[in-house]
Amino acid sequence: MTRPQRPHRRKIRYVTPRLQGGAALLFTAVIAAGGIAFGALAGKVLRRMLLSAAVRGHYPMRSAFEIVRDPLAGHLAALFAGTFLPAAALFLFLAWSARRGIDRVGQALRASADRDLSTPTGVRGCAEIPRLGELVDGARAETLASLRSIRSEAENLAGDGVPAEEFRLRWDALKQRIRGIAP
């Protein structure tokens, strides 16, 4: 018997503009800032070096590149360091912030398994994590409200004075509500 073929599903890579798009924009801003600084500084220095070489009157070099090679290399090294280091720092900050947020959401969910549904996740930060924290808090709060309402109904029903017919109806309704916990 041949195994049924699983339908081919396209991998979705671009999942959320807030996280992936936000990070891409931040890195682009770092690259743009580095490029502007390089353009302003290197343009001026290289131009001055070429003019200075032109008036020197003795030309041992074979091309203009030989005149500007050393300062150009220095400026490019500065551009590399000036863009990579802030981008790395930015990425590490984002990763730290995401790790902390995911940790807090995980802790809140684990606390929920121990029946603590009221301590908020308290997630702050950028991108998608605070939204997830709000959703988790919302789900826990709604579950707690539902459980409290079931408890209140169980207590009322357990008290004296409910006629037998009404008791049976409310008993069945309560069972139905309990079946609705985490369906």
Place this chain on the structure above:
Amino acid sequence: MNGTARTTDSGGPIGHRYILGILLRLLINFALGVGVLYAILFFVLSKPLAGEYAAVYHQLRGLAAYMRPVVTVSVLAYALLASLSTAALCVYILHRVAGPLYRMERVLEEFRSGAATRPVSFRHGDQAGQLAEAFNTWVGALRQDRGRFLARMEEAERLCLVDEATCRAEMEKALRQVAEELARYR
């Protein structure tokens, strides 16, 4: 309901190896960008200076006059290339974090809407696996409690076959036990 999430290399929500991998890719990306900028400027400035003093003088003066636009255009090319490759990197690498977060959001929305919730599992290599594990544990605990409450109530219902008074007393006892258990939720 068992946790189907995979732990990351560090045991944390986002693995150290994953972070180092991105940093390495960023390093290569930025280095390539600077390399391209170097190549453009080398290509423009490496033309041999031909002729005698006057010719070289004019060539150098001409190059100096064009230096600013040359640098501007090269920097634009560098910025475009580096930005595009970094954006692609963000999309292709960060989906390992963005995907699980998006999936958790969808699952939580489903849970809040009252729809049946299935165990959450992430793709191979996804980060933040502890979220799925913790959520599955929570839903599992809720379902265990639900099962216990219903079992207690059904047990009381079975005693209704004995006589009316016992039935009512057992049902009220079951209700008090359920309420007591529910009081542990805070």
